[in-house]
Amino acid sequence: MKTILIIEDDEELTSLLRKILQKKGFRAEGLPGGAWLLDEARRIKPDLVLLDLSLPGTDGESIFRELR
Numbered sequence: 001m002k003t004i005l006i007i008e009d010d011e012e013l014t015s016l017l018r019k020i021l022q023k024k025g026f027r028a029e030g031l032p033g034g035a036w037l038l039d040e041a042r043r044i045k046p047d048l049v050l051l052d053l054s055l056p057g058t059d060g061e062s063i064f065r066e067l068r
Contacts, residue, residue, distance in 0.1 A: 003027040005046035007037065007063065009055050017050065033058050038066050 004026050008014045014030040021028035029044050031037055033055040041049070049067060053060030 001025065001027050002047040003029065003044060005041055005044055005049045006030045007033065007041070007049060007055070007060075008052045009033055010052075037063065041067055 004021050006014050006017050006021075006028060008017070008030065009032050011032070014032070018028040018030055029046070031040055033052075037058075051060055051064055051067075053064075055063075
């Protein structure tokens, strides 16, 4: 099963995306951001990341570079 990681601070949007992706047969994980974000993302080892580039207090582009 492929894993999709959703990095999004809007809990409602994350919940909706998770439900849709799970119905399509994906394992979907959601993270709101935070200092531990990169460690959690590495632990999850996603096949695909949906990343909100405008997370509060965090530069989404730097998260993208780190995950890459």
